[in-house]
Amino acid sequence: MAHTPFGYQIVGGKVFVNEQEAERLKTLFKAYLSGKSMQNAGKKANINRTHSGITRLLTDERYLGNEIFPALISKEVFECAQEERHKRAKKLGRLNRKKKEERFQPSYEFLINEIEKEYDNPIKQAEYVYSLIQSEVT
Numbered sequence: 001m002a003h004t005p006f007g008y009q010i011v012g013g014k015v016f017v018n019e020q021e022a023e024r025l026k027t028l029f030k031a032y033l034s035g036k037s038m039q040n041a042g043k044k045a046n047i048n049r050t051h052s053g054i055t056r057l058l059t060d061e062r063y064l065g066n067e068i069f070p071a072l073i074s075k076e077v078f079e080c081a082q083e084e085r086h087k088r089a090k091k092l093g094r095l096n097r098k099k100k101e102e103r104f105q106p107s108y109e110f111l112i113n114e115i116e117k118e119y120d121n122p123i124k125q126a127e128y129v130y131s132l133i134q135s136e137v138t
Helices: 019-033 038-044 051-059 075-091 122-131
Strands: 008-011 014-017 109-112 133-137
Touching (some): 019 051
């Protein structure tokens, strides 16, 4: 395994719950659901992570349990945390943000002769095409 998630440990090739970290994780969820910011919930749980690190902890579905990892958080608590994250994001206007599409507009245009030859070698083809450029138009 490349990375052992917070709250777990690997002993003898098997995944076990790290009880201290699991309690801190439960405190994180409780603090976040009580209204604390991600950063303050992390402080209360004594988890020193960035905002994005706390987000990853709050959204990691492995904490619900699966064939590899034992459950640390109930499905109800996990879903409440996701709803709270969505509610806060909506309130802050962070949903449905669309990035402004940037369209590349070259500052120059070129006049070029008709391409008559085709080379198998892409470098030779590029050299040939560049040699056909007649002039630059601004």
